[in-house]
Amino acid sequence: IDVDNKFKYEIRPLKSPPRIVVDLHNVAFDDNFSLYLINQSTAIAITLPALSTGTDGRFFIIKDYSGTAAVNNITINVTGTDKLETSTGTSHVISSDNGSVVLVAYKSTSRWVIV
Numbered sequence: 001i002d003v004d005n006k007f008k009y010e011i012r013p014l015k016s017p018p019r020i021v022v023d024l025h026n027v028a029f030d031d032n033f034s035l036y037l038i039n040q041s042t043a044i045a046i047t048l049p050a051l052s053t054g055t056d057g058r059f060f061i062i063k064d065y066s067g068t069a070a071v072n073n074i075t076i077n078v079t080g081t082d083k084l085e086t087s088t089g090t091s092h093v094i095s096s097d098n099g100s101v102v103l104v105a106y107k108s109t110s111r112w113v114i115v
Contacts, residue, residue, distance in 0.1 A: 067098045
């Protein structure tokens with residue numbers, strides 16, 4: 001993946017089986033899991049880890065596992081002064097049933113890039 005013609009990241013196979021998130025009040029992201037299947041029955045908001053705590057190129061795949069995101073949106077927020085995709089973006093909403101997003105850490109600009 002070429003990010004802004006500056007860095008190229010290689011997507012590698014997932015390190016472990018997917019993590020199915022049921023406790024929606026405590027989504028814990030870590031480098032041992034890359035795929036998060038969100039099984040929700042209400043609209044939820046989750047927060048990405050701070051870019052300063054991880055490595056460049058780490059990625060998370062977040063998917064509406066329950067297939068209800070059109071009614072029960074999944075809002076993904078950044079931490080602190082981190083940005084999402086643009087210089088001002090701070091959140092992304094999965095609002096289509098079975099929708100998903102891939103987020104790649106781009107530390108030099110303190111932002112998560114949507115792939």
